[in-house]
Amino acid sequence: MNDSSPPQGAQAVLRAVSLLKLFTSEQPEMSLAQLSQASGLNKTTTHRLLRALQSQALIDKNASTGSYSLGAGLMALGVQALASSDLRRRVRPMLKMLARETGETATLEVPVEDSMLILDEVAGRHVVAAAGNIGTRWPMHATSTGKVLLAFEAHRMEALPDSLPALAQRTMTSKDMLAQQLVEIRKRGFAESTDELEDGFAAVATVIRGALGDVQGALSIGGPSQRLGPAKRAELGAALCRAAARLRPEY
Numbered sequence: 001m002n003d004s005s006p007p008q009g010a011q012a013v014l015r016a017v018s019l020l021k022l023f024t025s026e027q028p029e030m031s032l033a034q035l036s037q038a039s040g041l042n043k044t045t046t047h048r049l050l051r052a053l054q055s056q057a058l059i060d061k062n063a064s065t066g067s068y069s070l071g072a073g074l075m076a077l078g079v080q081a082l083a084s085s086d087l088r089r090r091v092r093p094m095l096k097m098l099a100r101e102t103g104e105t106a107t108l109e110v111p112v113e114d115s116m117l118i119l120d121e122v123a124g125r126h127v128v129a130a131a132g133n134i135g136t137r138w139p140m141h142a143t144s145t146g147k148v149l150l151a152f153e154a155h156r157m158e159a160l161p162d163s164l165p166a167l168a169q170r171t172m173t174s175k176d177m178l179a180q181q182l183v184e185i186r187k188r189g190f191a192e193s194t195d196e197l198e199d200g201f202a203a204v205a206t207v208i209r210g211a212l213g214d215v216q217g218a219l220s221i222g223g224p225s226q227r228l229g230p231a232k233r234a235e236l237g238a239a240l241c242r243a244a245a246r247l248r249p250e251y
Contacts, residue, residue, distance in 0.1 A: 015041060016049045020058065020070065025136075029062065029069045078135065087216055088120050091208065094219070094243050095122040102236060104223040109145040109205075112137060114159045116145045116218065124223065138197055141178055142167045144205035145218035148191035151182040152207050153215055170195040190237035194225050202228040206240040211249040219244055 022030065022038050036046040050068060053059035057073030091108045098106040099122040108120040115137040140146025141164045150156050157179065164173045172178050185191045190206040203222030207215045221236045
């Protein structure tokens with residue numbers, strides 16, 4: 001069993017990491033007061049942690065406004081993480097093949113807390129397509145990749161909030177209804193999301209497993225829901241399951 005509890009004496013590190021996680025695409029810049037309030041830390045502690053992060057280029061401070069944003073050092077670490085990802089290297093050729101054969105965008109996604117992170121992506125040939133989303137995180141309950149992870153790793157349901165936020169017109173906001181859908185996903189081996197993450201967008205996904213059967217991430221194909229009707233989604237789901245089987249290393 002993996003022990004996910006932090007080691008003793010790691011409080012300062014955990015607090016610093018929690019500050020970094022407060023920055024989002026919707027709020028890329030925050031003041032000291034905002035960071036202090038959002039983190040639950042007093043201003044003195046928050047300022048001390050920010051200075052430490054700034055010294056390593058993990059945080060930038062706007063000289064004009066005094067507000068903070070994520071630093072270039074984090075971008076460098078992200079690039080290094082992508083380059084060193086064995087899963088990404090293994091799956092990359094399959095993403096290219098899926099994008100070429102289906103014409104739609106293929107993605108590799110991994111779970112991060114209660115969301116899915118797009119680790120890699122290969123755009124399809126269509127002009128209207130989803131692309132340019134590497135590094136983006138989306139809520140599990142609204143994505144095909146998240147739902148397939150929830151289906152095959154049931155413990156992840158515990159991390160979801162009791163109230164699931166609606167992102168689009170068909171987003172599933174009931175955990176009970178979501179749990180019922182996961183039963184069907186386990187039976188057929190892939191998940192679907194239509195107008196749940198964003199109106200007009202549909203995607204299909206299945207899990208990627210390691211040699212011992214452990215879930216390592218999810219493989220997805222997505223595009224406009226107008227182009228990805230029920231029959232097409234079923235076809236793509238079967239294609240993804242075959243691709244995932246080919247990706248599984250021999251034990």
